[in-house]
Amino acid sequence: MAVYTHLGPEQVSLFLSQYDVGDLIALKGIAEGVENSNYYLETTKNRFILTLYENRVDPADLPFFYALLKHLHEAGCKVPRFIADRDGRWLQEIAGRPACLIEFLHGVSVTQPNRLQAEATGAALGQMHAALADFQPQRPNSLGISVWRSLARQCTTSGLENIYQGLAQRIEAECDFLELHWPKDLPMGAIHADLFPDNVLMLGNQVTGLIDFYFACTDFCGFDLAVTHSAWCFAPDGSTFHPDLSAALLAGYNRHFAIDVPTRDALPLFLRGACLRFLLTRCYDWINTPANALVTRKDPLAFLRRLDFYSDKDNISAILG
Amino acid sequence: MAVYTHLGPEQVSLFLSQYDVGDLIALKGIAEGVENSNYYLETTKNRFILTLYENRVDPADLPFFYALLKHLHEAGCKVPRFIADRDGRWLQEIAGRPACLIEFLHGVSVTQPNRLQAEATGAALGQMHAALADFQPQRPNSLGISVWRSLARQCTTSGLENIYQGLAQRIEAECDFLELHWPKDLPMGAIHADLFPDNVLMLGNQVTGLIDFYFACTDFCGFDLAVTHSAWCFAPDGSTFHPDLSAALLAGYNRHFAIDVPTRDALPLFLRGACLRFLLTRCYDWINTPANALVTRKDPLAFLRRLDFYSDKDNISAILG
Numbered sequence: 001m002a003v004y005t006h007l008g009p010e011q012v013s014l015f016l017s018q019y020d021v022g023d024l025i026a027l028k029g030i031a032e033g034v035e036n037s038n039y040y041l042e043t044t045k046n047r048f049i050l051t052l053y054e055n056r057v058d059p060a061d062l063p064f065f066y067a068l069l070k071h072l073h074e075a076g077c078k079v080p081r082f083i084a085d086r087d088g089r090w091l092q093e094i095a096g097r098p099a100c101l102i103e104f105l106h107g108v109s110v111t112q113p114n115r116l117q118a119e120a121t122g123a124a125l126g127q128m129h130a131a132l133a134d135f136q137p138q139r140p141n142s143l144g145i146s147v148w149r150s151l152a153r154q155c156t157t158s159g160l161e162n163i164y165q166g167l168a169q170r171i172e173a174e175c176d177f178l179e180l181h182w183p184k185d186l187p188m189g190a191i192h193a194d195l196f197p198d199n200v201l202m203l204g205n206q207v208t209g210l211i212d213f214y215f216a217c218t219d220f221c222g223f224d225l226a227v228t229h230s231a232w233c234f235a236p237d238g239s240t241f242h243p244d245l246s247a248a249l250l251a252g253y254n255r256h257f258a259i260d261v262p263t264r265d266a267l268p269l270f271l272r273g274a275c276l277r278f279l280l281t282r283c284y285d286w287i288n289t290p291a292n293a294l295v296t297r298k299d300p301l302a303f304l305r306r307l308d309f310y311s312d313k314d315n316i317s318a319i320l321g
Numbered sequence: 322m323a324v325y326t327h328l329g330p331e332q333v334s335l336f337l338s339q340y341d342v343g344d345l346i347a348l349k350g351i352a353e354g355v356e357n358s359n360y361y362l363e364t365t366k367n368r369f370i371l372t373l374y375e376n377r378v379d380p381a382d383l384p385f386f387y388a389l390l391k392h393l394h395e396a397g398c399k400v401p402r403f404i405a406d407r408d409g410r411w412l413q414e415i416a417g418r419p420a421c422l423i424e425f426l427h428g429v430s431v432t433q434p435n436r437l438q439a440e441a442t443g444a445a446l447g448q449m450h451a452a453l454a455d456f457q458p459q460r461p462n463s464l465g466i467s468v469w470r471s472l473a474r475q476c477t478t479s480g481l482e483n484i485y486q487g488l489a490q491r492i493e494a495e496c497d498f499l500e501l502h503w504p505k506d507l508p509m510g511a512i513h514a515d516l517f518p519d520n521v522l523m524l525g526n527q528v529t530g531l532i533d534f535y536f537a538c539t540d541f542c543g544f545d546l547a548v549t550h551s552a553w554c555f556a557p558d559g560s561t562f563h564p565d566l567s568a569a570l571l572a573g574y575n576r577h578f579a580i581d582v583p584t585r586d587a588l589p590l591f592l593r594g595a596c597l598r599f600l601l602t603r604c605y606d607w608i609n610t611p612a613n614a615l616v617t618r619k620d621p622l623a624f625l626r627r628l629d630f631y632s633d634k635d636n637i638s639a640i641l642g
Contacts, residue, residue, distance in 0.1 A: 008432030025427045025524060028361055031350035040349055040361060042427070106346045106363070111329030203346060 004054050005037045005095050012041065012050065015094045018085040019101060021045055035214050037097075040104070047104035048083065052097040057214050059098045062091055064139045065213050066100075068132075068190055075131035078124065078209050080105050107201025107208035111236075116205035118232050118245040122252025124207040125195060125228050129221045129257045132190045141193065141217040143277055145182050149175045151280040159287040163300055167283075174276050174307065182273070183220070183266045191224035192216055196231040222263040225253060226270035229319075230278070230306050238305030246319055268316045275307035325375050326358045326416050333362065333371065336415045339406040340422060342366055356535050358418075361425070368425035369404065373418040378535050380419045383412055385460045386534050387421075389453075389511055396452035399445065399530050401426050428522025428529035432557075437526035439553050439566040443573025445528040446516060446549050450542045450578045453511045462514065462538040464598055466503050470496045472601040480608040484621055488604075495597050495628065503594070504541070504587045512545035513537055517552040543584040546574060547591035550640075551599070551627050559626030567640055589637045596628035 006029070013024045022045030030049075032038045037052040053059060072079045080103040082090040092099050110117055143151075152160070152171045160168040192199070194215040201209035233246040282300035289297050309315050327350070334345045343366030351370075353359045358373040374380060393400045401424040403411040413420050431438055464472075473481070473492045481489040513520070515536040522530035554567040603621035610618050630636050 009429035010431065010433055012429075024429060027429045028349070029352035030361070031352060040351070108330035108333075108345060108348045110331065112331055 005052050005097055007039065007050075007052075007095060011094060012039070015050075015092065015099070016041075016043065016101075018087075018089075018092065019083060020086055021048065021083065021101070049080070049102040049104055050094075050099065051102055052094060052099045054097065057098075059091075061139060061214075062098060062100070064137050065216060066090055067137050068135065068213060068216055071135050072128060072131055072210075077128050077131050078105070078207055079213070080209060080211060105201055105209035105211070107203050109198050109200060110202055111197060113197060113232055113245060114205070115244050115248040117202055119248035119252035120202070120205055120207045121195070121197075121200050121228065121232060122249035122254075123256050124200070124210055124252075125192070125225065126253040126256030128192065128210065129189065129224070135190050137190070138218040139190075139216070141191075141219040143193070143215065143281060144217070144219055144223075145178060145273060148178070148273075148276055148280055151284055155280070155283045155287055160283060163283055163286060164304065167304070170304075171276070171280070171283075174272065178269060178273050178276065181269055183262065183269070186220050186222070186263055186266065187260070188218050189221050190216060191219050191221055193219065193224060193227060195224070195228040220263065220266070220270065221257070222259060222267055223270045223273060225259070226267060226274040227277070229271060230274045230303070230310075234302075234306055234309075236302060237299065238302040238309070241309055241315070243318065250319075264320075267320060268310070271310040271316070271319075272307060275303045275310060279303035279307060326373050326418055328360065328371075328373075328416060332415060333360070336371075336413065336420070337362075337364065337422075339408075339410075339413065340404060341407055342369070342404065342422070370401070370423040370425055371415075371420065372423055373415060373420045375418065378419075380412075382460060382535075383419060383421070385458050386537060387411055388458050389456065389534060389537055392456050393449060393452055393531075398449050398452050399426070399528055400534070401530060401532060426522055426530035426532070428524050430519050430521060431523055432518060434518060434553055434566060435526070436565050436569040438523055440569035440573035441523070441526055441528045442516070442518075442521050442549065442553060443570035443575075444577050445521070445531055445573075446513070446546065447574040447577030449513065449531065450510065450545070456511050458511070459539040460511075460537070462512075462540040464514070464536065464602060465538070465540055465544075466499060466594060469499070469594075469597055469601055472605055476601070476604045476608055481604060484604055484607060485625065488625070491625075492597070492601070492604075495593065499590060499594050499597065502590055504583065504590070507541050507543070507584055507587065508581070509539050510542050511537060512540050512542060514540065514545060514548060516545070516549040541584065541587070541591065542578070543580060543588055544591045544594060546580070547588060547595040548598070550592060551595045551624070551631075555623075555627055555630075557623060558620065559623040559630070562630055562636070564639065571640075585641075588641060589631070592631040592637070592640075593628060596624045596631060600624035600628060 009024055009027050012027055016024055022043035024043055026042035028040045030038045030040050035056040036054055039050040041048050041050050066082050069079050073081050083101040084090045157168040199212040200207060229249060232249055233242050279300055282298050286297050286300055330345055330348050333348055337345055343364035345364055347363035349361045351359045351361050356377045357375055360371040362369050362371050387403050390400050394402050404422040405411045411421060478489040520533040521528055550570060553570055554563050600621055603619050607618050607621055
């Protein structure tokens with residue numbers, strides 16, 4: 001959570017002069033997103049988010065994200081739109097970075113979701129999957145199962161053992177298990193792939209926006225549901241599972257999207273895979289981020305605890321019935 | 322520039338329920354201020370800044386800052402007000418920190434001031450000094466001349482020499498000189514003491530707000546003018562002096578506040594003192610802040626260059642006539 005590139009109002013005013021959005025009257029760097037620099041800005045006409053894409057987002061992926069959000073918006077899903085300038089361009093450059101002006105949405109990201117909020121989030125995810133059934137563009141999942149073993153190797157055995165004794169072996173066994181059983185022939189579609197509470201804006205119990213689509217990619221929709229389940233249904237440290245949030249999330253989802261039987265059968269695998277994905281990227285960041293860096297390191301073990309939970313057949317039965 | 326304490330909307334909504342300000346509809350941590358955590362927040366009624374005071378602000382000083390801003394606001398100066406809750410309290414606690422809800426002001430902080438902006442800033446500083454003539458509360462300047470030698474000692478000779486060869490001796494000689502000549506019997510008043518472009522909000526060439534009063538204290542108004550002059554009239558790295566900005570700033574100031582002759586005579590000392598104060602605190606931060614910490618380290622030498630400039634009698638004659 002940081003502003004990596006600092007902008008003065010003179011630069012931003014020049015940037016805004018390409019758009020028909022009025023004059024700059026407020027500009028605040030905001031602590032949101034770990035991949036980008038974000039500014040809240042206000043003009044005489046409206047409010048916006050200005051996003052500068054730093055090194056972790058490949059500019060070649062931006063057309064995919066743009067097309068995805070446009071498609072979702074036109075289908076009635078609550079997502080922020082990229083704003084086009086007078087010549088119809090939605091991608092610009094500022095301070096040497098690719099940059100986009102994005103719609104500002106009201107709403108806040110809850111940290112202690114209630115049942116109705118989990119249900120609304122499940123519903124928004126289901127609506128999104130339904131809306132994307134006819135979305136054609138593709139982007140491979142750069143953090144999907146094909147890279148997990150390589151990510152584990154990059155963490156190194158000693159790096160993983162420093163985090164938690166036995167972790168390296170546990171991760172290797174989980175890679176073995178998931179690679180052996182992972183489904184190959186299920187239908188794929190565009191997924192959000194990172195729908196944590198941070199990335200859902202709400203007013204009361206209503207979803208006002210799904211945001212931060214920069215991990216969005218083409219993968220199994222059941223994997224997206226699994227990521228969302230693992231992100232919403234536990235205490236943040238993974239120590240406590242909340243069955244009421246789980247039931248509400250799944251009920252909201254199922255009301256808007258009918259998952260096929262093979263996907264449903266693969267959910268226990270997807271839930272474990274979702275945990276392994278966040279366990280691995282958090283281990284990688286833990287090992288490679290200085291403790292006092294701009295970005296707060298997130299505890300990898302919060303996802304080891306979730307993985308343990310989902311690896312228990314009784315727990316899975318209680319969740320999926 | 323960082324958010325040190327992370328707040329969820331649930332906490333903030335509970336906090337806001339003490340005020341008559343409507344319901345929370347947006348909350349963004351903002352990268353503003355190095356002393357505090359700041360949030361931009363929006364309710365169904367208005368926009369605000371929520372400031373949490375971290376370790377570097379002494380809560381015992383908050384009543385002074387509150388009284389100062391109230392006095393300035395009532396005198397017609399453009400400063401943000403502290404918002405009182407239903408019981409008239411302006412100081413609360415959130416997440417274990419002292420916290421205040423503060424008026425949100427439009428405007429942006431210029432990074433390349435023009436002549437009219439420098440004049441408007443000088444005028445706003447003069448209006449502030451005039452308005453504070455009858456302000457009684459006092460707060461010692463914890464970064465004034467009485468602490469400079471001690472700050473230099475805390476930096477250590479080797480620390481200073483690592484920054485720039487000869488710096489330790491230069492600073493000691495400057496302390497000697499300023500302690501010998503510093504005026505003792507000039508009238509004192511409340512001053513901002515940190516009026517850099519960062520701390521002035523502007524729309525076009527108009528000042529819409531002076532902000533960040535957390536270094537405000539009781540000292541010579543000429544010292545405040547000197548700090549502002551050193552902050553506004555050079556390229557940020559101190560390499561280039563802008564005589565047009567200097568003339569405009571002083572003209573704006575003089576139009577609103579008539580400085581006495583002894584203060585005017587002491588301005589060459591105050592200009593050198595202002596440089597030494599920022600040179601020292603920047604050295605201290607440079608030595609004590611890891612290069613990759615949350616707070617960006619500012620180049621101390623930018624103020625050594627200004628000190629060199631102000632130590633030249635010809636330059637002083639050109640500035641003050």
